[in-house]
Amino acid sequence: MFTRSAADSSPGAVVNQSAVEPRDEAVSTRVQRAALPLYVGRIKVHPKRVSGPYRGVKWLLLAVCLGVYYLLPWLRWDRGERLPDQAVMIDLDGRRAYFFFIEIWPQEVYYITGLLILAAFGLFLATALFGRLWCGYACPQTVWTDLFMAVERLIEGDRAARIRLDKESPGAAKLAKRAAKHAAWLAIAAMTGGAWVMYFGDAPTMLAALFKGEASVEAYVFVGLFTATTYLLAGWAREQLCTYMCPWPRFQAAMQDEHSLTVSYRAWRGEPRGAHKAGTSWEGRGDCVDCKQCIAACPTGIDIRDGQQLECIGCGLCIDACDEIMAKVGRPRGLVAFDTLAALAARAQGRKYRLPLVRARTALYAGLVLATMAAMGVALALRSEAELNVLRDRTPLFVTLSDGGVRNGYTLKVINKTQADRTYRLELSGLPGARMSVVGGEDAPADRPVSVGARLDSVESVRVFVTLPGERLAGESASVRFALRDVRGRQVAAHDSVFLGPRPRP
Amino acid sequence: MPTKIEKDAVTGTDTTGHEWDGIKELNTPLPKWWLYILYATVIWGVGYMIAYPAWPGLRSHTDGLLGYNSRADLAETMAMHEKRRAPRLDRIRAASLEDIRGNADLLRFAIAGGRVAFAENCAGCHGAGGAGAKGFPNLADDDWLWGGTLAEIQATIQHGVRTGDDKARASQMPRFGADGLLKPGEIADLAEYVLALSGQAHDADAAKRAQGGYADQCASCHGDKGQGNREVGAPRLDDRIWLYGGDRAAIARSIAEARGGVMPGWTERLDAATLKMLAVYVHALGGGL
Incomplete structure (x- = not known):
């Protein structure tokens, strides 16, 4: 599919033509002409200034x-x-990334x-x-x-x-x-x-x-x-x-097809190339005057007339260089231009060509771009301002109290992503009659919430004990849910966990 | 193996002579500096072996010209962390236990430090998280043999239990069976009485027979209703927590042989700040009553 557009003019011929002026040869050609060792010294490229x-x-x-x-x-x-009041900043020590109105935590990478x-x-x-x-x-x-x-x-x-x-x-x-x-x-x-x-x-x-x-x-x-x-x-x-x-x-060739616009030499118009004397006829010859300005301008030192090649970065400077010459010799511009392989083939055969911008490939890529943007937008819009993680104590799994009651310990990570200090109400559901107490904090009566504070933009670690007095636990475990509510009573985060007790006596 | 170098018809480039199932490799030469970088990395590697410890000998190894040593590195890192910890440790040393518990910053620091000290020194007997085991008290429940306030926990940690030290917690229950103070039948009856105290299934007649014996022999330490006495470390007998087991046989054995564990005092082994952090940590395990 990616045949070289200049394949009809064999590279050997290019070497012979340019042997007269070795200075303006493409680097690739000069390397090829050397007897090939496995390693070669770099041939320095001296790109010429162009305007256009x-x-x-x-x-x-x-x-x-x-x-x-x-x-x-x-x-x-x-x-x-x-x-920080910097619009774009990655704070590695503070583990935050700021991007205008967006603030990203490490877990939101x-x-x-x-x-x-x-x-x-x-x-x-x-x-x-x-x-x-x-x-x-x-x-x-x-x-x-x-x-x-x-x-x-x-x-x-x-x-x-x-x-x-x-x-x-x-x-x-x-x-x-x-x-x-x-x-x-x-x-x-x-x-x-x-x-x-x-x-x-x-x-x-x-x-x-x-x-x-x-x-x-x-x-x-x-x-x-x-x-x-x-x-x-x-x-x-x-x-x-x-x-x-x-x-x-x-x-990159995997993303391109014959309808991708690339910097191309229109061989159908340029060949056969050769020096042209002012005032002589253009009949029976191509527009390329072999001035080698395209090579001189190229920042990677290649000859665009050899067709699509790995080294071409598609900057189009050779187009500017060639257009300038075409204007001087009185031929139309665009001997080198952004063109497609399909167009080149069509013109070589004299067919008409219309560039299909909407193709399966471009539609797929555009669809993927839009889908990703939509997913990102939704994720960003639904970003919570608080999070709650519950780590249940594993040793001991539970503690039996003197009255036969059961106590479980939990470490709660209360994440406050807002830019203000917050106090939340922590509620427990799924375990009627249970009491919560916060280490170094509040000791609530049965079935009542406790308040936990979280400083702005930080993770607060809170130890909470849940006690179910007496022998009230039916079975070995119960599903519980911790929920955080803000001052207005709106639930901002929740996390499920379990409450464990001893195996009931038969 | 390279076989035949030929010129590729399409590109006019030589092949390397490598061929795989008819696919030939074109010789596109790499720049020389690429090769030189390989040589440079080899030289770098040699330099590295000279500069750093590298070659093993029979007894030791080459030290390297830079004198680098990962143990010295560790010592430096530890010193750096000690320096970072120092200001808070000073505050912990100066503050009372109540002040530490009342200050969110110090409390967090003390619990973190206490957790490490506990894992290193205490968890072997008391279990990770203070879960305890048979014969080793659970530190996470609400039953405290010698008291569960901050000060009482600190005193127990400092001086230990039954160490022979003057300030250590100490008490000794008589060995009613082993020393022949009570007859086996009386011990069995007493066991029924204790089962009754803790609300378990028991033989009511046997328990009634032991009523007088309990009042004479046991009530002075364990209390007339089995409520225990922290002054002498006498456990409660009216709750659901049993250090050596709460069934009939275990209770009878405790009466017959008397049981009591030993815990070392830690004043000599740990510094003052660590002892304080340990007390705060144990208190925060969930006991502390």
Whole structure:
């Protein structure tokens, strides 16, 4: 199904054509031409600056993604005096995650699972419709690599200048440029690592502590870790991360079909390719003038004319590069464009093609996205403000009292998720005549509730004894239910348990 | 095993020569640095063996240049926790038992600390959670031989029972049968009387015969109605709780041989704060009357 669209022009032919200008060959082609060892040195990619609509969108998304990442921890959100006022924060010590109006406890980590499932289905849908949009525009590796490349271009110049600089023998000028570049990269990397830890503590306090040397060892370790990884991955590894390390390029094909829009070279229009002299006829030849600007622009160093390939991150920069050339030579734009395999095949055979956006695959992914969103929404709306867990004593299972009565001990975990201190009334049902007493607290008469307090946003552990006086227990055990009611008498949580006694004498 | 390296027709790439059921593997070379990382991890591993304890010898092992030792690590962790516990332990030492019980924070801390001390020192006889066993009193019920207030529990823990210490709880019931103070028939009658006191099925005639004997021999400690006496640790005979068993044979044996357990005093073995936490914990087990 995924035949290479450029299979008709064999790769061997590409090698022969580009042998004239080895500088503008795709990296993959150059590796292929070498006698194949098991390991090869990296061939450095020097992407050329392009301008155009896709580059524009990429700049915009870069600004948005980086803006969100760096600024989000500084956004404030009022939660009252005793809780953090940071809009987005993961409080590892306090075991809470805050996300605007949502506060998540460790046992509610399934909300994050839901979010990840939602993200996965969203990614599937986007991939089925538009190919590797994530890879080309929003993946942190792409965003930071793009930023690092922009810095590199600013300091060392564009593609040609950088290739020249690489070949230059070491000298003061080269050293100065290299030093400036790496210093700038390290500065960005440090900011990236610094911003990461802001999500795990109060940002202003954390920033001050980091600079005063008062932050925790973990904080410095993570700043260091993210500084190192950002610098290495965006500065040095770049496209290698996508090609060699990332699993996503390997299985994204499972989400795509012949109607997925991907960056494609329209071979039906471009071939046979070749240099074109201004003023000569376009009859009997393709629109591709073999200028290799698509290769020069590619951040992963491939030749899009070889068809769909693993290394292509679908960023569309080659489209901008090609369109610029097409405008110059007076041919229509879109020789390289977001197109589908089915469209390419149809055009090659002269058939008409209409892109079916609604397909079984896209409908399924969209349905899964909506279902996950609905499930998340319902779970969030029904999130209780209090919970009650009852741990029954196991040793002793029960205690016989001097009057022949039976006492059972329970440890109650009263969870108050609200942002105010609460007092609840604890009721017991299923055991008429039983008395409850709280260790260090109230001692209630028979069949009456006791009050238990729980501080805001915390779990209160309460020891409760339930006593059934006399020999009143029918059988060895009875099912009981503990219920928490708020001051207005509304039941906010309940938990079932059992009350055990001695085996009745025959 | 690689057999024949050939060029793949579709991609123009060499194969590695590996073939499985007709499926051939293309040779897509890895970057060299990938290989170098493998070498780096090997070197790291060697460094690790030099830096940390690694190689076993016959008697000991290599210590490693960093001098790391998991026992020292443990000691450090323990010291850290001691330091964290210190402020509250100081408050426990200074506070009275009633104050500890009245303060939610100290009560929680004392119960947690008491639970650990109980599991280490007491649970062997009294059972986890103070459930007790035959001959070892249940600490979770409302029947206290020597008193169940905070102060009385603390005194029992500190000095023990029948240890020979002046301050220890001590009493000795006469061995009515073993020492020939009562005849077997009289003991059997007394057993019926005790069964009657606790509301169990009994022989009314035998119980009546023992009425005078009980008043003479037993009532001074166990009370005229069997209500017990905590001053001398004399158990109640009118309730449903029996340390050595409450059936006819067990009661008769108790009268004949007299029974009484021994518990060590803990003042010498545990520090003051732990003793206090233990008292608060035992009191909170559900007894405390």
